[in-house]
Amino acid sequence: MFTDKNVAFIGSGIMGEAMIRGLITQNIVAPEQIYAADPMPSRLEELRERYGIRVTSHNAEAAEAGQVIVLSTKPQNLAEVTPGIRGHLRRQDLLLSILAGTPIRKLADGVAHASVVRAMPNTPAQIGMGMTVWTATPEVTEEQRGQAQAILGALGQELFVNDEAYLDMATALSGTGPAYVFMFMESLIDAGVHLGFSRRVAEQLVFQTMRGSLEYAAQSGKHVAELRNQVTSPGGTTAAALYQMEKGGLRTVISRAIWAAYQRSVELGQGEKVKGPA
Incomplete structure (x- = not known):
């Protein structure tokens, strides 16, 4: 080749x-x-x-x-x-x-x-x-x-x-995606420190949890919603945590963030100048 x-x-x-x-x-x-x-x-x-x-x-x-x-x-x-x-x-x-x-x-x-x-x-x-x-x-x-x-x-x-239009979509989802993951990891680590773990231990717990969860999801062949349900017992700790995430609008915030990244990618492709925060 x-x-x-x-x-x-x-x-x-x-x-x-x-x-x-x-x-x-x-x-x-x-x-x-x-x-x-x-x-x-x-x-x-x-x-x-x-x-x-x-x-x-x-x-x-x-x-x-x-x-x-x-x-x-x-x-x-x-x-x-x-x-x-x-x-x-x-x-x-x-x-x-x-x-x-x-x-x-x-x-x-x-x-x-x-x-x-x-x-x-x-x-x-x-x-x-x-x-x-x-x-x-x-x-x-x-x-x-x-x-x-x-x-x-x-x-x-x-x-x-x-279709080149998918490149702007990919920019918002996978291109920018690592930043979303890193921010979520940072939030988990900070929460662990707030609970009482040292930052080193909190990082170890979060890194391996993320690594294992990603690999498990990739190898399982199951929908991620099904995997989430597997660890969500009625009235349990996971259910309590997920309730707060849903109450706080986590899904909506993520969706809006990715849509904003997509719109910005389209704007940059059209040659619009970067604007400061509103």
């Missing part, structure tokens, strides 16, 4: 490195087939020593060297990056973007290239446990789809959708 194909990363931050690490550790692409571009020489030297890849401080050089070009810069840097690689992609090359809130049309117009994959990964991709939703333009070939799938699969699970 990647025989005689180089993968070039424009932007070599946290997510870029996660993809590089996944490609190498899973033997998808050899280190000498990977190019990384970044404006910081110290960062490039760090990546070169750590993974044995090729590095450059010039985006155009990386774009010309790669047959698959991964845009992994910060979204706000797009306007600075695209002029530098415009005209350096060949017709048969693939552009794969993981820039949040950046629609395909803006990417394609910015670099004057038609074969574009847009992907929305999340932060657990850093340990190979991510969830990435992606889509592609009609010009992307079957071979290129396979290449995109392999690259994104190195981050964890991947899911192809045939």
